[in-house]
Amino acid sequence: MKFSKATNYALHTMLMLVVASPTKPVGVQQLAEDQGVSPTYLSKILTKLVKGGLIVSVSGANGGYRLSKKKDEITFLDILHAIEGNTSLFECHFDHGPECLIQQVMTEAESKMEEHLKSTKIVDLARKIEV
Numbered sequence: 001m002k003f004s005k006a007t008n009y010a011l012h013t014m015l016m017l018v019v020a021s022p023t024k025p026v027g028v029q030q031l032a033e034d035q036g037v038s039p040t041y042l043s044k045i046l047t048k049l050v051k052g053g054l055i056v057s058v059s060g061a062n063g064g065y066r067l068s069k070k071k072d073e074i075t076f077l078d079i080l081h082a083i084e085g086n087t088s089l090f091e092c093h094f095d096h097g098p099e100c101l102i103q104q105v106m107t108e109a110e111s112k113m114e115e116h117l118k119s120t121k122i123v124d125l126a127r128k129i130e131v
Helices: 005-019 028-035 039-051 076-084 101-119 122-130
Strands: 055-058 064-067
Touching: 005 028, 005 039, 005 064, 005 076, 005 122, 028 039, 028 064, 039 055, 039 064, 039 076, 076 101
Parallel strands: none
Antiparallel strands: 055 064
16 A cells, blocks of 8 residues: 555645644745755645645735644544545455455455544644654
8 A cells, every 4th residue: 555645745744834833824835845845746735735625825925825724633534535535445346246355354444544544633743743
């Protein structure tokens, strides 16, 4: 199983925004430089995070991005869904129906992973950095 690079950058970006001032937006240039990625590429990821309702874009000379939710409400699963979507990781390509034993095992594993990601908040990592 492998998540996209976009998910990696999204998780790191969200961590940066959680640590940043809640009132002062962070510019795409700064976020991109801190991660060593192209601002153009990061802008596409930021757009998905905006559409996912996790951040807002602030226009103007001092514009940028800031959280749209309380930082202690944002989970890893929220970020993953914003970038990767909500589709299942595994899909049986045989016509076994819901009785497919392999599909059942994979669905259970994915469910457990989602439970863990849903219970892990990005602010939990920020608290470790601030210590």
